[in-house]
Amino acid sequence: MKIKQLLDIATDKNRFLSISDxxxxxxxxxxxxKDNLQAVIVSRNENNYRFFQYKEDGTYxxxxxxxxxxxxxxxxxxxxxxxxxxxxxxxxxxxxxTNDESTP
Numbered sequence: 385m386k387i388k389q390l391l392d393i394a395t396d397k398n399r400f401l402s403i404s405d406x407x408x409x410x411x412x413x414x415x416x417x418k419d420n421l422q423a424v425i426v427s428r429n430e431n432n433y434r435f436f437q438y439k440e441d442g443t444y445x446x447x448x449x450x451x452x453x454x455x456x457x458x459x460x461x462x463x464x465x466x467x468x469x470x471x472x473x474x475x476x477x478x479x480x481x482t483n484d485e486s487t488p
Contacts, residue, residue, distance in 0.1 A: 385416050387442045403472055407465055414458040 393399050393409060400406060420439055427433035427449065436447040456464075 385412065387416070387420070387438060390416055404469060407461065407468075410456075411458060411461055414461070418458070 390413060393412070399409070417436060420441070421436050422439045422444060423437040425435040425437060425446070427435070430449075432451055432453045433449040434452050435449060438445050438447075
């Protein structure tokens with residue numbers, strides 16, 4: 385996948401209609417950066433902040449700072465995806481049950 389394809393997905397609002405769509409995009413991005421970064425620059429002052437420099441198809445641009453403490457690995461997302469979606473479904477169902485009980 386090329387960075388242009390990722391940008392096309394990211395800018396298409398119809399591609400993000402559910403939480404699962406966001407997870408899919410995260411996995412695509414993590415798959416992309418695995419092999420398509422020129423460099424990962426670590427901030428001297430705050431070593432949890434990283435800057436990604438893309439290769440030629442990204443015109444060697446450098447990203448804004450990314451807090452590495454807030455990122456998950458591809459494997460962690462893939463393994464936790466089902467549990468997370470199930471948890472979100474259960475929260476939605478409990479919220480629905482609570483709203484049903486409060487109506488006369």
